[in-house]
Amino acid sequence: MTLAKALNHIVFGKHEAGIRNTGTKEQLKELCSLEEKMAFAIDMNYITSFEMLLKELRLLWSIKYNIKIE
Secondary structure, X not given: OOHHHHHHHHHHOOOOOXXXXXXXXXXXXXXXXXXXXXXXXXXXXXXXXXXXXXXXXXXXXXXXXXXXXX
C-alpha cells in the first residue's frame, strides 16, 4: 500500500483514482492536517522508518473507524 492510498483510506474511507478531486472542504482540510502532522513527526524523529509511518497510519485509521487491529 502506498502512502497516498493509506491517507485516502483514512480520510475518505476508501481509495479510488481521483478521489481527492471529489473531497469536501472538510475532507481536504483533514488530509492536509494529517499530512502536516505526519511530516512533523518525521522531522522530529518520532517516526524514523516507512514501516513506522505505516503503523501509525494504520493506528489512526483504526481509531477513526473504531476497528481493532492486531
